[in-house]
Amino acid sequence: MATLEGGTRKELLDATDETIEDAVRYADPMVLRGLLYQLTGDDELAATKVTTVPAGVLEMKVPAGEEDTALLWHKAARFLKAYRDAGAGHIEPGPAERLPVSLALAAGEEIPEEDMGLWLEDLALDPWARALHWQAPPPPERLADFHVTVIGAGMGGLNAAVQLKRAGIACTVVEKNSGVGGTWWENRYPGCRVDSPSRAYTHLYGVDFGYPYPFCPAEKNAEYFEWVADEFAVRDDIVFDTEVRAMEWDEDSGTWTIHVAGPQGERTLRSNAVISAVGFLNRPNVPRIEGAEEFTGPSWHTARWPAGADLAGKRVAVIGTGCTGYQLVPELARHAGHVTVFQRTPQWLFPVPGYRSPFPDQVTWLDRNMPYHTNFTRFRATYATNVLATATEIDPDYDDPHALSAVNKAARDTAVAFLEHKLGDPALVARMTPPHPVLAARPVLVDPEYSVLDAIQRDDVTLVTDGIRRIGRTGIETADGTRHDVDAIVYATGFRARDYLFPMKITGRDGRTLDELWSEGGARAYKGCMMPGFPNLWTIYGPNTSSMLNIPTYHELITVHALECIERLILDGKKAITVKEEPYRRFNEEVDRRNLTKTWSDPRARNYYWTERDRTATQCPFSAGEVWRFLRHADFADLDIS
Numbered sequence: 001m002a003t004l005e006g007g008t009r010k011e012l013l014d015a016t017d018e019t020i021e022d023a024v025r026y027a028d029p030m031v032l033r034g035l036l037y038q039l040t041g042d043d044e045l046a047a048t049k050v051t052t053v054p055a056g057v058l059e060m061k062v063p064a065g066e067e068d069t070a071l072l073w074h075k076a077a078r079f080l081k082a083y084r085d086a087g088a089g090h091i092e093p094g095p096a097e098r099l100p101v102s103l104a105l106a107a108g109e110e111i112p113e114e115d116m117g118l119w120l121e122d123l124a125l126d127p128w129a130r131a132l133h134w135q136a137p138p139p140p141e142r143l144a145d146f147h148v149t150v151i152g153a154g155m156g157g158l159n160a161a162v163q164l165k166r167a168g169i170a171c172t173v174v175e176k177n178s179g180v181g182g183t184w185w186e187n188r189y190p191g192c193r194v195d196s197p198s199r200a201y202t203h204l205y206g207v208d209f210g211y212p213y214p215f216c217p218a219e220k221n222a223e224y225f226e227w228v229a230d231e232f233a234v235r236d237d238i239v240f241d242t243e244v245r246a247m248e249w250d251e252d253s254g255t256w257t258i259h260v261a262g263p264q265g266e267r268t269l270r271s272n273a274v275i276s277a278v279g280f281l282n283r284p285n286v287p288r289i290e291g292a293e294e295f296t297g298p299s300w301h302t303a304r305w306p307a308g309a310d311l312a313g314k315r316v317a318v319i320g321t322g323c324t325g326y327q328l329v330p331e332l333a334r335h336a337g338h339v340t341v342f343q344r345t346p347q348w349l350f351p352v353p354g355y356r357s358p359f360p361d362q363v364t365w366l367d368r369n370m371p372y373h374t375n376f377t378r379f380r381a382t383y384a385t386n387v388l389a390t391a392t393e394i395d396p397d398y399d400d401p402h403a404l405s406a407v408n409k410a411a412r413d414t415a416v417a418f419l420e421h422k423l424g425d426p427a428l429v430a431r432m433t434p435p436h437p438v439l440a441a442r443p444v445l446v447d448p449e450y451s452v453l454d455a456i457q458r459d460d461v462t463l464v465t466d467g468i469r470r471i472g473r474t475g476i477e478t479a480d481g482t483r484h485d486v487d488a489i490v491y492a493t494g495f496r497a498r499d500y501l502f503p504m505k506i507t508g509r510d511g512r513t514l515d516e517l518w519s520e521g522g523a524r525a526y527k528g529c530m531m532p533g534f535p536n537l538w539t540i541y542g543p544n545t546s547s548m549l550n551i552p553t554y555h556e557l558i559t560v561h562a563l564e565c566i567e568r569l570i571l572d573g574k575k576a577i578t579v580k581e582e583p584y585r586r587f588n589e590e591v592d593r594r595n596l597t598k599t600w601s602d603p604r605a606r607n608y609y610w611t612e613r614d615r616t617a618t619q620c621p622f623s624a625g626e627v628w629r630f631l632r633h634a635d636f637a638d639l640d641i642s
Contacts, residue, residue: 007089007090008087008088008089009088009089009368009369010088011365011368011369012080012083012084012088012369013084013087013088015080015084015369017077017081019365020077020080020081020084021073021077022362023080023362023365023366023369024073024076024077024080024366025073025362026360026362026363026366027073027076027363027366027370027373028377028380029062029063029068029069029072029073030050030061030062030063030105030106030107030108030380031106031373031376031377031380032072032073032075032076033045033048033063033072033105033106033108034102034103034104034105034106034107034376034379035102035106035370035372035373035375035376036072036075036076036079037098037101037102037105038093038094038098038099038102038372038376039079039091039093039094039371039372040075040079040094041094041098042075044071044075045071045072045075045105046101046105048063048064048068048071048072049063049064049065049068050062050063050064050068050108050109051063051064054410054414055352057348057350057388057391057411057414057415057438057439057443058384058387058388058391059387059390059407059410060108060384060387061107061108061109062108076370080369080370083371088369091371093125093371093372093375099120099123100113100116100120103116103119103120103123103379106376106379106380106383107379107380107383112625114625114629115623115624115625115628117628117632118553118624118625118628119379119382119383121204121628122204122378122379122382122383122550122553123375123376123378123379124204124205124207124374124375124378125372125375126204127204127205127207128166128204128205129204130163130204130556130557130559130560131163131166131167131560132163132166132167132560132563132564132567134167134567134571135567135571136571138168138567138570138571139570139571139573142570142571142573143168143169143570144170145272146169146170146272146273146566146569146570147169147170147171147172147270147271147272147273148160148164148169148170148171148172148271148272148273148274148275148566149171149172149173149174149256149258149269149271149273149274149275150164150171150172150173150174150274150275150277151173151174151244151274151275151276151277151278151504152173152174152175152176152182152276152277152278152279152282152540153173153175153177153180153181153182153225153229153238153240153277154180154181154182154183154184154185154225154277154279154282155182155203155225155277155551155552155555156182156277156279156540156541156555156558156559157173157175157182157275157277157540158173158180158225158228158229158234159203159228159552159555159556159559160173160275160277160540160559160562161173161232161234161237161238162203162205162228162232162234163556163559163560163563164563165232165233165234165237166232167563167567169563169566169570171237172237172238172239172269172271173234173237173238173239174238174239174242174243174244174258174260174269175238175239175240175241175242176241176242176243176244177240177241178240178241179222179226179240180225180226180228180229180235180238181221181222181225181226182225182277182279182282183279183282183303184218184221184222184225185222185225186282186303186304187218187302187303187305187324188218188219188305189302189303189305189324189327189328189490189492190328190331190332190335191327191328191329191330191331191332192217192218192302192324192327192328193213193215193216193217193218193221193327193356194215194216194221195215195323195444195445196215196385196550196551197214197215197381197384198211198213198214198215198216198220198221198381199211199214199374199377199378199380199381199382200378200381200382200384200385200550200552201216201221201224201551201552202224202378202552203228203552203555203556204556205232206224206227206228207374207375207378208367208374209224209227210364210367211224211359212358212359212364213357213358213359214354214355214357214359215352215355215356215445239260239262240262241262241263242260242261242262242263243260243261243262244258244259244260244504245259245260245261245266245504245505246258246259246504246505246506246507247259247274247504247505247506247507248507249507249508249509249534249535249536249537251509251576253270253575254272254535254536254575254576255270255271255272256270256271256272256273256274256536256537257269257270258270258271258274272536272569272575273536273537273538273562273566273569274536274537274538275537275538275539275540275559275562276501276537276538276539276540276542277540277541277555278501278504278541279540279541280495280500280541280546280618282495283495283496283499283502283503284301284302284303284304284491284493284494284495284496285493285494285495285496285608286301286491286493287319287491287493289319289468289470289471290469290470290471291470291471291472292471294471294472294473295471295472295473295474295475295489296473296474297474297486297487297488297489298488298489299488299489299490299491300490300491301490301491301492301493302324302325302328302490302491302492303495311332311335311336311488312335312336312337313336313337314336314337314487314488315336315337315338315340315485315486315487315488316332316336316337316338316339316340316486316487316488316489316490317339317340317342317475317476317484317486317488317489317490318332318339318340318341318342318490318492319342319468319476319489319490319491319492319493320342320344320491320492320493320494321341321342321343321344321345321346321347321452321492322347322442322444322492322493322494323347323442323444324492324494325341325343325452325492326347326349326444326446326451326452327444328490328492329341329452329455329456329461330450330451330452330454330455332490333455333458333460333461336460337460338460338461338462339455339460339461339462340461340462340464340476340484340486341456341461341462341463341464342464342468342476342478343431343463343464343465344465344467345434345435345441345607346431346432346433346434347434347441347442347443347444348412348415348434348438348439348441348443348444349415349418349419349432349443349444349445349446349451349452349453350411350414350415350418350443350444350445350446351418351446351447351448351451352445352446352447352448353447353448354447355445355446355447355448356447356449356450357447382550382553385548385549385550385624386548386549386623386624386625388548389548389623389624390407391405391407391408391411391438391439391599392408392439392548392598392599392600393405393407393597393598393599394597394598394599394601394602395408402437403437403438404437404599404602408437408438408439408599411438411439412437412438415438415443416429416433418448419432419433419453422448422451422453422454423453423457428456428457428463431463431465432453432456434605435604435605436602436604436605437599437602437604437605438599439599439600440599440600440601440602440604440605441600441605441607441609442607462484464478464482464484466478466479466480466482467479469481471489474486476489494608495608499523500518500523500539500542500543500617501514501539506534506537508531508533508534508535508537509533509534509535509578510533512533514531514534517531517532517533517534521588521615522543522615522617523542523543523617524543524544524584524588524591524617525539525542525543525544525584525588526579526583526584526587526588526638527558527561527587527630527631528542528543528544528545528554528558528620528631529542529545529558529561529562529631530578530579530584530639531578531579531584532578532579532580532581532584533578534578535575535576535577535578536565536566536569536576536577536578537578538558538561538562538565539558540555540558540559541554541555542558543617543618544588544591544595544616544617544618544619544620545558545618545620546618546619546620547619547620547621547622547624547627548620548623548624549620549624549627549628550624553624553628554627557627557628557631557632558631560631560632561631561632561633561634564633564634565577565634565639568634568636568641569641572641574641574642575642576640576641576642577639577640577641577642578639578640579638579639579640580638580639580640583635583638591620591621592615594621594622595615595616595619595621597621598619598621600616600619601616
């Protein structure tokens, strides 16, 4: 819950009835439904009815009628007034046995019992629910001798550092950039913002971080990571401007030899274990286009946006129309002289009201003054990701040329209706309609008031859908022979997402490299984080971990999974732990089988999801609950410990 000042919420003590009544009308009524029931046990709240409405690519549960919403507002205002009048001090979250019902009320539907543990953790009433809790006191000498290297200081790496520090395990974080944040340190292009709800884009211990937007721009995301580094005192454990080049496992000592390069030149580190948190959207993918080196103007990838770049009045080409390109173009159009957008494949767009706007002041007032408001809004945001899973399932009996299930069709209809409403012109609608089903590729969230659809209708923006033949000294020539002269070229062409751990060379037992392990079938991992023959190595955001599970949750689960393995080594006095070949093979066979039942297996979309071996190395086909169950605790029967 939000931090109290001197044990009381002084701001609430000074609030008038009118302030309270105004603020609760800006709350998510479903949040109030679950939160107030948890705090009061009022059965009238449980009796309110809900219905299902479209919400972008999702379907969401909302109060069924105005009278239900009005009741929730009334109950919230009455609670806050009584709480204020009682002194606005500390208040307990209510009985634990009531929580499953309260979460179901906030979700608007029953939650399977086997999944409840996940959502109770994600509620973040215990910010350290996914920390290591030692089964026995670690022998001091073994603990002192154990060291972990973490590669990367983005979301996953920072959490690993925080959790290792809390467990008393020494670590060094090696970060190639000059600051923390990973992709949010690197991506600073105009319009850059998160496309997951910011309420869900924190670790459990960040539940009260004051995000000012429902979907934060890049600089606000970066502020969160700066806060984590300082709040939990891990900044001094980070070695900046230093890149890991290669690693080799030493069987005799049970350690990794890690070769790094940085301001001090090339040097070697040694660690008992390594947690790689390099992510998979971190190495820019710059296409090889004939003549690109001949262009005389400036050019850069969006992830390498130059500080102080001034494109005002310039003719700018944007190559690529994934999420990045669609975010960039509307902002660029406001300043550049002319923008030419080179689009190979359009993407499905889903309108989210307020996507680009900050929260109203009343919402952040509730965060500070309504007990546990941040916890229940976080739950609603993380649960929404889980709801999305229903639209990714292929119904083999569903017969439609454009969709893969009834739910998938409803999402497509929503997206097409949005295109028609914004564009009007049937020819332009056709150019902006993707050839693949919804969720066969990554959808893009946009603000209905101003987005790429508005930008491409401007007189100073040109949409080009012919393929690029070559780049010359002054611009770009398309396949139909048209020349587009420009002053600058921006590559919004994504990342080398399938090249996990690139460009590091990692050598495990018996001299076998990770590239050799992955030479048949591409990158794979056991539970997304372990590879046979590579002891004491875990990958955060490793192969097949892009899923319906909240990103920070996935990071936390892999980290605690790794820490339980490290705990076993320290308590038992062992050197090495690795996954056995058979569980590794069995797990990945199931990954591949299940992925064929998902929308992203549709052959009309071929993007970074798929390897040249016709399998996906990025996508996870399992439900949020399934991932939680197989990662939450290490299955030592699948592991070899020596």
